Protein backbone atom coordinates (compact mmCIF):
# COMPACT_ATOMS: atom_id res chain seq x y z
CA UNK A 1 0.00 0.00 0.00
CA UNK A 2 2.65 2.45 1.08
CA UNK A 3 4.95 1.56 -1.80
CA UNK A 4 2.18 2.21 -4.29
CA UNK A 5 1.08 5.52 -2.84
CA UNK A 6 4.44 7.21 -2.39
CA UNK A 7 5.55 7.21 -6.07
CA UNK A 8 2.11 8.44 -7.08
CA UNK A 9 2.19 11.34 -4.62
CA UNK A 10 5.76 12.20 -5.57
CA UNK A 11 4.75 12.32 -9.22
CA UNK A 12 1.87 14.69 -8.49
CA UNK A 13 4.09 16.95 -6.41
CA UNK A 14 6.74 17.01 -9.14
CA UNK A 15 4.10 17.97 -11.68
CA UNK A 16 2.89 20.86 -9.55
CA UNK A 17 6.42 22.10 -8.98
CA UNK A 18 7.28 21.94 -12.66
CA UNK A 19 4.10 23.74 -13.61
CA UNK A 20 4.83 26.42 -11.03
CA UNK A 21 8.38 26.90 -12.28
CA UNK A 22 7.62 27.63 -15.89
CA UNK A 23 7.45 31.37 -16.48
CA UNK A 24 7.12 32.09 -12.78
CA UNK A 25 9.76 34.81 -12.56
CA UNK A 26 7.72 37.36 -14.43
CA UNK A 27 4.58 36.82 -12.39
CA UNK A 28 6.48 37.29 -9.14
CA UNK A 29 7.95 40.64 -10.16
CA UNK A 30 4.62 41.74 -11.59
CA UNK A 31 2.78 41.10 -8.33
CA UNK A 32 5.46 42.73 -6.18
CA UNK A 33 5.16 45.99 -8.11
CA UNK A 34 1.37 45.98 -8.43
CA UNK A 35 -0.08 48.69 -6.22
CA UNK A 36 -3.40 46.89 -5.95
CA UNK A 37 -1.90 43.78 -4.38
CA UNK A 38 -2.96 43.03 -0.82
CA UNK A 39 -0.47 43.72 1.95
CA UNK A 40 0.25 40.07 2.62
CA UNK A 41 0.61 39.22 -1.05
CA UNK A 42 3.10 42.00 -1.73
CA UNK A 43 5.05 41.17 1.42
CA UNK A 44 5.23 37.56 0.37
CA UNK A 45 6.55 38.25 -3.11
CA UNK A 46 8.66 41.39 -2.80
CA UNK A 47 11.57 39.74 -1.02
CA UNK A 48 11.28 36.23 -2.40
CA UNK A 49 12.72 34.63 -5.49
CA UNK A 50 10.36 32.24 -7.20
CA UNK A 51 11.73 28.73 -6.88
CA UNK A 52 13.61 29.41 -3.63
CA UNK A 53 13.44 26.41 -1.34
CA UNK A 54 13.55 25.62 2.37
CA UNK A 55 13.07 22.46 4.39
CA UNK A 56 12.56 21.15 7.91
CA UNK A 57 13.25 17.70 9.34
CA UNK A 58 10.61 16.93 11.96
CA UNK A 59 11.93 15.26 15.11
CA UNK A 60 9.79 13.38 17.66
CA UNK A 61 8.70 15.39 20.71
CA UNK A 62 6.72 14.78 23.91
CA UNK A 63 7.66 11.08 23.92
CA UNK A 64 6.23 10.21 20.49
CA UNK A 65 7.73 8.54 17.41
CA UNK A 66 6.37 11.16 15.01
CA UNK A 67 8.90 12.33 12.42
CA UNK A 68 8.99 13.56 8.85
CA UNK A 69 10.14 15.99 6.22
CA UNK A 70 8.57 19.31 5.23
CA UNK A 71 9.64 21.29 2.17
CA UNK A 72 8.73 24.81 1.08
CA UNK A 73 9.10 26.27 -2.39
CA UNK A 74 8.37 29.89 -3.36
CA UNK A 75 5.82 30.21 -6.16
CA UNK A 76 4.08 33.30 -7.59
CA UNK A 77 0.93 32.78 -5.49
CA UNK A 78 2.60 31.80 -2.24
CA UNK A 79 4.66 28.95 -0.90
CA UNK A 80 4.05 25.35 -1.91
CA UNK A 81 4.45 23.24 1.22
CA UNK A 82 4.81 19.46 0.95
CA UNK A 83 5.02 17.23 4.01
CA UNK A 84 5.59 13.52 4.55
CA UNK A 85 5.04 12.51 8.17
CA UNK A 86 5.27 9.11 9.86
CA UNK A 87 4.64 7.69 13.32
CA UNK A 88 1.26 9.29 13.94
CA UNK A 89 -1.52 7.36 15.69
CA UNK A 90 -3.57 5.69 12.91
CA UNK A 91 -6.56 7.60 11.52
CA UNK A 92 -6.08 10.75 13.57
CA UNK A 93 -6.20 14.48 12.78
CA UNK A 94 -3.50 16.91 13.90
CA UNK A 95 -2.94 20.64 14.03
CA UNK A 96 0.01 21.68 11.87
CA UNK A 97 1.60 25.13 11.94
CA UNK A 98 4.67 27.19 11.28
CA UNK A 99 5.75 28.56 14.67
CA UNK A 100 7.66 31.73 15.38
CA UNK A 101 10.98 30.53 16.77
CA UNK A 102 13.37 28.18 15.03
CA UNK A 103 14.08 26.37 18.29
CA UNK A 104 12.94 22.78 18.80
CA UNK A 105 15.30 22.12 21.70
CA UNK A 106 12.67 21.64 24.42
CA UNK A 107 11.38 18.06 24.92
CA UNK A 108 7.83 19.39 24.51
CA UNK A 109 8.82 21.80 21.69
CA UNK A 110 7.47 24.79 23.61
CA UNK A 111 10.77 26.50 22.71
CA UNK A 112 9.31 27.08 19.22
CA UNK A 113 7.02 29.77 20.67
CA UNK A 114 3.57 30.60 19.33
CA UNK A 115 2.26 30.49 15.78
CA UNK A 116 4.29 32.53 13.29
CA UNK A 117 2.19 35.70 13.04
CA UNK A 118 4.12 38.59 11.48
CA UNK A 119 0.86 40.28 10.43
CA UNK A 120 -0.60 40.41 13.94
CA UNK A 121 -3.74 38.56 12.79
CA UNK A 122 -6.15 36.38 14.74
CA UNK A 123 -5.72 32.61 14.43
CA UNK A 124 -7.93 31.00 11.80
CA UNK A 125 -8.18 28.71 8.84
CA UNK A 126 -5.65 29.58 6.15
CA UNK A 127 -8.38 29.90 3.53
CA UNK A 128 -10.05 32.78 5.40
CA UNK A 129 -8.86 36.43 5.46
CA UNK A 130 -7.92 36.37 9.15
CA UNK A 131 -5.23 33.83 9.92
CA UNK A 132 -1.68 33.67 11.18
CA UNK A 133 0.82 33.45 8.34
CA UNK A 134 1.90 30.15 9.90
CA UNK A 135 -1.59 28.64 10.03
CA UNK A 136 -1.90 25.52 7.88
CA UNK A 137 -4.66 22.97 7.44
CA UNK A 138 -4.88 19.97 9.74
CA UNK A 139 -3.14 16.81 8.60
CA UNK A 140 -4.81 13.38 8.70
CA UNK A 141 -2.95 10.14 9.35
CA UNK A 142 -3.89 7.06 7.34
CA UNK A 143 -4.40 3.61 8.88
CA UNK A 144 -0.62 3.17 9.01
CA UNK A 145 -0.02 6.47 10.82
CA UNK A 146 1.39 8.26 7.79
CA UNK A 147 0.33 11.63 6.39
CA UNK A 148 1.38 13.13 3.06
CA UNK A 149 0.05 16.57 2.18
CA UNK A 150 0.67 19.55 -0.09
CA UNK A 151 -0.75 23.05 0.44
CA UNK A 152 -0.20 26.42 -1.21
CA UNK A 153 0.35 28.88 1.65
CA UNK A 154 -0.60 32.39 0.53
CA UNK A 155 0.85 34.35 3.46
CA UNK A 156 4.34 32.91 3.63
CA UNK A 157 7.50 33.43 1.59
CA UNK A 158 10.89 31.75 1.23
CA UNK A 159 13.49 34.50 1.44
CA UNK A 160 14.56 37.31 3.72
CA UNK A 161 11.28 39.21 4.23
CA UNK A 162 9.12 39.43 7.33
CA UNK A 163 6.92 36.54 6.18
CA UNK A 164 9.75 34.14 5.36
CA UNK A 165 9.60 30.62 6.80
CA UNK A 166 13.39 30.41 7.03
CA UNK A 167 14.49 30.32 10.67
CA UNK A 168 10.99 29.36 11.91
CA UNK A 169 9.78 25.94 13.05
CA UNK A 170 7.14 23.48 11.86
CA UNK A 171 5.11 21.86 14.63
CA UNK A 172 2.76 18.86 14.58
CA UNK A 173 0.21 18.88 17.40
CA UNK A 174 -1.42 16.06 19.32
CA UNK A 175 -4.97 17.19 18.56
CA UNK A 176 -6.86 18.80 15.65
CA UNK A 177 -6.84 22.58 15.23
CA UNK A 178 -10.40 23.88 15.60
CA UNK A 179 -9.43 26.99 13.56
CA UNK A 180 -11.27 29.14 16.15
CA UNK A 181 -9.73 29.05 19.64
CA UNK A 182 -7.32 32.00 20.13
CA UNK A 183 -4.45 31.96 19.65
CA UNK A 184 -3.69 28.23 19.42
CA UNK A 185 -6.65 26.47 17.79
CA UNK A 186 -6.76 24.27 20.91
CA UNK A 187 -4.54 21.74 19.17
CA UNK A 188 -2.94 20.36 22.33
CA UNK A 189 0.67 19.31 22.90
CA UNK A 190 3.47 19.29 20.37
CA UNK A 191 4.43 15.84 19.06
CA UNK A 192 7.02 16.77 16.42
CA UNK A 193 9.10 19.84 15.60
CA UNK A 194 11.63 20.85 12.95
CA UNK A 195 13.57 24.04 12.26
CA UNK A 196 13.16 25.47 8.75
CA UNK A 197 16.40 26.19 6.86
CA UNK A 198 17.12 27.27 3.31
CA UNK A 199 17.78 24.29 1.06
Ligand SMILES: [Cu+2]
Nearest residue numbers: 096097171173
Ligand atom coordinates in the same frame (compact mmCIF):
# COMPACT_ATOMS: atom_id res chain seq x y z
CU1 LIG B 1 1.12 24.91 16.30
